[in-house]
Amino acid sequence: MSADTRELHQLANAMAWNTGEAERQMTGIVMRGALNVKNQWRANAQASAGRHARLYPYSVSYDPLPMPGGASAEIGPDKDKPQGALGNILEYGTSRQGGHNDGGRALIAELPRFEAQVVALTVRLGRL
Template sequence: MSSARFDMSDVRRLERHLARVVPRARRDTRAVVVRGAVNIKKDWKANARATARKHGRHYPRSVGYDMGSYGPDIFMAIIGPDKGATQGALGNLLEYGSVKNPPHNDGGRALATELPRFEEQLALIAERGLAWW
């Protein structure tokens, strides 16, 4: 019976690389989520200013965001009107419409605008993290 030898140098190099890149990827990912939330909030407010002029003129000021996370690796942003703010409770009606009012889709349009930029930035973080050769 012969013994097989295995060169672990590449595995150790990958281990060192990941030890360096994972904290950076976490930091960069959180920054991308924050930037995306800010962009969506700004666009949502701008869209709402243009569509809710007469009956919802205070509504755009109610739009904001909150950051959250689940452990060290999952970041989220909750973006939308604050129901406690002036006209914030109109958010569902203005965004999705009703029987007598068409939907404005202010938040949906803001999200659609930001999504390609958001995905591009996350892809760059992943690409940078995987480039270890």
Template sequence: MAVRVDVSELRTLSTAMARIPDKVQRGVRPVVSKGALNIKQELQMDLASSQSFRGITFSVNYDVKVTAGGVEAEIGPDKDKYGGALANVAIFGTSRGGGTVPDPSIALMAEADRFETALGDLFKGLL
């Protein structure tokens, strides 16, 4: 399952971020982590509301990585956890059914404004 998001404006932001103090750069990780948590919780609610797939709710997790290039989060079902491998069926379905859980990109888009606001608050007056 792949979710694509236009991040062209984030490149400009990352260039500007390279010029801000380390203290503020460290502030980005909690913002990304909170956004990832919000998306994870929405995905879990979507699964929990499904009659057929509520059992895989706790397979959804997220990881946050800090690299030289920035901070990133990976959010979604962990296929190594109970039921995690069923997420594709839950979201996209098969010829025998499924596809009853909303696409995760909806949760991503729902978080976008909050994420942008949180970053804006962090960088207010610095860029």
């Protein structure tokens, strides 16, 4: 069996030549995705938290995590903010009540947009 891998090799070479640009642009994509997930998580939480956890949606934030050669972000309730400590209970539930899965739904909603941006980046870098 044989396969034509010329385009794959061209893309790999383009990425190797544009590593710094790829890292810079990927950091932007990850940060934008984290912001979108945070905002959607807050919107989901406002709809599901009810009157007992009115401040909980405002505890959801994101922190960029420095990472050599890439980008990462931590998204979720900040336990130091009002009602942020309720995050585990509201998100995952208890033995008596199911969770809301606000963060999970936000992540799933962002996934197609995030993937599209990563694909667009690889296409742009492949053309450089």
